[in-house]
Amino acid sequence: MKFKMKWYRRLILLNRRRSILITFVVLVTLYLFILSFRNTFLEQAIQKAKLKLKRDYDCELTVKEARFSGFTEVELQEIALVPIQKDTLFTTSSLKIKINFLPLLKGAIQVHSLTLENTSLALLKNKKGTNYEAFLKKKDEDSDAKHEKIDYADLAERITSSLLNFIPENMKAHNLKFKVQENRNFVQATIPEIQFTNQTFNFETHIKTENSEQHWILNGKANPRKRKATIQLSAKNDSIIKIPFIKEKFGLKTEFRKAIFEIYKMELHRNVFHIEGKTSIENLLVHHKKIAPKDITISNSSVSYHTLIEERSVTIDSSSVVEVEKIKINPYLKIQKEQDTTITASITIPKIKAQDFINSLPRGLFSQIEDLQIEGNFDYHFLFAYTTSKPDDILFESTLTNDKLKVTRFGNADLLKLNSDFTYQPIENGIPQQKIFISPNDPNFIPLHEISPYLQKSVITSEDPFFFQHKGFEPDAFKQSILKNIHTKQFSRGASTISMQLVKNIFLTKEKTITRKLEEVILVYLLENNTNVKKERILEIYFNIIEWGPGVYGVQEASQFYFDKSAKDLSLEESLFLTSIVPKPKKFIWQFDAYGNLKKQVSDRNKFIESVMLKRGLITPNDTLIKPSFSIKGPAKKYLKIAIQDSIVPDSISTDLLILDLPQ
Template sequence: MRTRKQKIILAVKIVAISFLAIIIALFVFRNEVLKQTIAKISFKMASEYNSTFTVKEASFVGLSGLSFSEIILVPKNADTLFNIHKMKTSVNLWRLLVGDIQLGTLEIENGYVQLVKNKKGRNFDAFLKKDKSSTSSNEKRDYAKVAYILISKVLNLVPTDMKVENLSFRLNDNGKKTTINFQKLRLVNKQLETSIKVETKAFTQRIRIEGFADPRNKKADIRFFNIDTGAIKVPYLDERFGLKSSFDSIRLNIQNIDKSGGELHVDGFASIANLMINHKKIANKDVVIKNAKFDFRFLLGSDFISIDSSSTVQFNKVKFHPYLAYETEEDTIYKLKVAIPKMKAQDFIVSLPDGLFTHFQGMEAEGNFEYNLDFMFNKNKTNTLVFDSKLNKENLKITKYGEANLNKLNGEFIYRAIINNVLQRPVLVGSGNPNYTPLDQISPYLQKCVLTSEDPSFFSHRGFINEAFKQSILKNIRTKKFSRGASTISMQLIKNVFLTREKTVSRKLEEILLVYILENNRIASKERMLEVYFNVIEWGPNVYGIGEAAQFYFQKSPIDLTLKECLFLTTIVPKPKKFMWQFDNEGNLKAFAQQQEKFLSNLMLRRGILTAEDTLGESIPLQLSGNAHSLLNIKVQDSVSVDSLAVEMPFEF
């Protein structure tokens, strides 16, 4: 009779023998199993993705190695998705037994992967279908868990030893073609080295990627260089989006990917040298950032994704700490915080990207400043939007101006509007111009109307109105486009006198900085700013300044304008060249235009800016008596009717 110890030993032997038998059976019949596996994959590709998957030859090499030739995937009625001539790989058998695929080695020789979009559609559409059996949309997604599983699976598919020769990735977007050919790729002993050829219709370039890569420990430190002279050009974006971009080198360092306490942490840094971007909506010239670095710490939890505030962004001499978060615990909330620690103003000025702040070139400043921005948007409670912008300065002073010399506002100068990059006729802003009108010679009604409509708190704010920014952001979010701005008169003045009307990021950023300098350094008084504003803004087609406008519309001096006329002039400020569309074919204001003026006058009455006596003449129809009248689409009366009427009327001599 066997003892308990002997029984245990016997059981272990049986298990070992059984396991060995399974291994031997798998080894003996493995090629048959491999064929069946390929057949299952082919069937699934055909039934679920309407695609043909074929492998010409497939066999085992050694215990865990696999060899394939002519691996092809072709969606029905579409271009081939991939075609690999030869591939060898090995897998980790122990990981495979628990259902996890982890590649050990990989060799690929000659092949391509291509994404094609044309009139027939896209050759990868079938593989973008959502899995109906996936998690219900009502069930909350655990971001940390999903991200960690995805990262782990992807990194497990990256072999520890890799050799690739002549593998191309092709993109054809309706004739916009880009080919990235890995002529050579080696990953040996965690050291990565590549030779890549990039081809587009516009250029051909050779790139090298090298460095350290350890997919099993989730670490990497790789660099991108240009083998040839010059910068590395970014393909496809130019043809597809009109965005030209290049850089000298990029470094990406992943120091840690770890999941603990229900949170996923991704730590590392990325840096780039001489980044150049060019797009008509960014600036009208190349924008260059010489050196930039991002020390990042990404955090993902069960109900949030964020960039931690310990992260640091640095470009040139400017350094700041960003905090970005997307939260879904109760409501969908977006958060943004930016903190620029105390720094020298001059360091900030010289660090501004070339091409983005052209009007600041040559500017010099003294003192220090620090800046903080706090933004929060709750998708389900839009009225709780937070927008708080604070700049604290210390002995801040502009000692020398660049291209935009703000001091010129205090003297006589020539103003020339720029419309569609074309300089308009010169307008003298000063007493030498007979149409120039000092502030005390402009109708108080017009001053009150324009201030009420454009900037009610002009005389009390410092260039910006936080509440206006909030409302602007809310409307832009709701409409999903930039449908509303938040311009004060100070911002409009800067835009007109020193900048252009181009709708670019560059122009808007310059406008914000110049307004801050103007308003917070007391360069010009509010009264002088308002006077210049009235004398430079466009009031109609080729009509600049209120002096010209009063004559053009009413053959009057600005001081003699009535409330009715001032209300009209105020309503056309946003679109002065289209003033004629406010009138019908009989020369009378249309109902919508009358309603606009009525709304503005009622608003001024409620605020106590106007009295009931001021509005006594509002019922009198508005009549244009100046040259503006000739631009109206007036219907000519029937001359026959007039003549016949004249015959019947008696004449007196």
């Protein structure tokens, strides 16, 4: 029995040795075969690349010399990529690249090391056109592929894998240049030396534009195989980094002292592609005229993100956190594409001390509330959902939970002054207009109870139907506004309540910026929830300060200007007309035809407001039966006469009407 076992073991051992020997011989033969023909394969590969670049991208590729310098290492000399009749896109005097062998057996090209000498990449746009446009054009797909649903998670994994495989584990570069130029605007980055070994790097970059020069320092760690990285960007001698090119091209000024970019995870797990990381920025400064009139500064800010890419959806998970000083915000966004597209978004601000929130707001963002002193806490939640197949079922919720909020001192916007006499001076295009004294002592001021009820009811119906019910905001108005803007695919309707319009006129500038709207929302909340300013007082001030025509402020002045009478004597028809010009007061004359009659669309709108007032019981049928003839009788009449006598279309009015300052 023992003898048989020994014989069997010897046979197994002999077979193993034979298998190893055969494998060794095959590998050696394969290796010798590759060695014998690898340069031929390399030349063929380069020729194929040349043909493909010329056929698909209209580019000429030249390589002076190409050879293998190791088993999987290739060295190329004097490479140039030049789009036909365009400026040179890429050049390098020497490129040496080594590929990892094991992934190559699986059909994947994974770069182990890369060495570059005197390399230049230039993306140029000038009179000749762009030298990179051909590479951005989308290729035609097969008809079957067009109708095939894309698996977003699989696509993200394939793109990530391909890109990271081309990032070398080790890299050396000498005299590396990148240039982006659009006509006269350009930015050029020059890197004298790059050493990327043991997953660490630290190198200096010289940034040059037409008007400035900077020295940036990039350092950190990166492991392309484990898909993790930490990159720090700062300026030499602890100076400020100024992002070039975008200021000249887009008018966006961006500066910061230091930025750290971290990637924790990029992987496909159970058919879900996860991306997790964090970006932190110190001493950020941003300025754009569409954001705010002043520089916006933030000492410390960060974004921790967790993105989930599934088969048919992309989600920014609510575990993501945006931090600005002591403010923490949890955003959520999911875009899902099936038969239709569904968008779900939410913003949550966990419970925070109100004063910490005010103190953490970026400087320069909200100038009217920077010195606000407030007690108590609050938390906030916003939810929005929209499906393309059911646009009318839009979901819009905005909830602020007030925990003993109390203003102890107002900032620059002293809302309490609304309860007393004050002076208001409108500003148009930076030019101060006539002062308006909100006081019974002013001859043009008219108390609310003396303003025609018709005018009060028609303006409220048109501008803010639930003025006396809401606390500064009307969610349904926001929903309708969003729906209108979605249907028209442009910002064609706002959702400002009367309280919002009042705050905007008295305390804020007229620049149409993102921050002005946000500041308006904060001030309105404080006005309606943290002052004893009554609704009637808000309405009274509103009627006495808003513009009712070019240079015409206050309802009493408007009544004299159009009808040569007091605001208390306005008829229903006259009130409807004044209501119609509130949204665009400078354009009142465009509401009339060449014969001095109201245009049909204006009359139809007035009839609609009248019908709504009837349905809500704000007026009676008897009010609509007795209609005195409607006509302009005040000083405004002479402008209509000019239009009739001269038979000039509105766009051509130029002489006597110039004093109206009407926008073209």
